[in-house]
Amino acid sequence: MSGAEKNDEAYMRLALEEAATAGAEGEVPIGAVVVCDGEVVARAHNSRETDADPSAHAEFSAMVAAARELGRWRLTGCTVYVTLEPCLMCAGLMVNARVDRCVYGAADPKGGALGTLFDVSHDPRLNHAFEVTPGVLADESAELLRGFFRERRAARRSSRQTS
Numbered sequence: 001m002s003g004a005e006k007n008d009e010a011y012m013r014l015a016l017e018e019a020a021t022a023g024a025e026g027e028v029p030i031g032a033v034v035v036c037d038g039e040v041v042a043r044a045h046n047s048r049e050t051d052a053d054p055s056a057h058a059e060f061s062a063m064v065a066a067a068r069e070l071g072r073w074r075l076t077g078c079t080v081y082v083t084l085e086p087c088l089m090c091a092g093l094m095v096n097a098r099v100d101r102c103v104y105g106a107a108d109p110k111g112g113a114l115g116t117l118f119d120v121s122h123d124p125r126l127n128h129a130f131e132v133t134p135g136v137l138a139d140e141s142a143e144l145l146r147g148f149f150r151e152r153r154a155a156r157r158s159s160r161q162t163s
Helices: 003-024 058-071 087-099 138-162
Strands: 031-036 040-043 078-084 103-105 131-133
Touching: 003 040, 003 058, 003 078, 003 103, 031 058, 040 058, 040 087, 058 078, 078 087, 078 138, 087 131, 087 138, 103 138
Parallel strands: 078 103, 103 131
Antiparallel strands: 031 040, 031 078
16 A cells, blocks of 8 residues: 555544544534645534534535635645545535545445536536545445444334334
């Protein structure tokens, strides 16, 4: 394994920690980390339910926090690590923020916008392109999501049986 791959896994493990926090809070377990010049500048996890905010996706929140931390809206030189392939909204923000790269864990067959349903990262009609590295710790990322939804379904079944 190369040094870059080891770094990607290390940063994705931080994103997985954020995802676990989201799950513990009853949020869909997705986490994100923004790294600039080898330093973590922001971490976040899904908080849509908690914040009653449809834009409170892990990577969206992490990019906003990174911009504030860096004091600039352009996130050039930054890599976004996220446990699930970004949706159109988040991929669009990556274009607008001018990120250099996105590394994600599990592909999203229902909403992935970095290669699965769409590929916003290299659309020639847009004013910015960025590199994408898919599948880093994909199994761990996917299992967090599967486990969360499995528990939710079981709780729903249980509540129907007791009523």
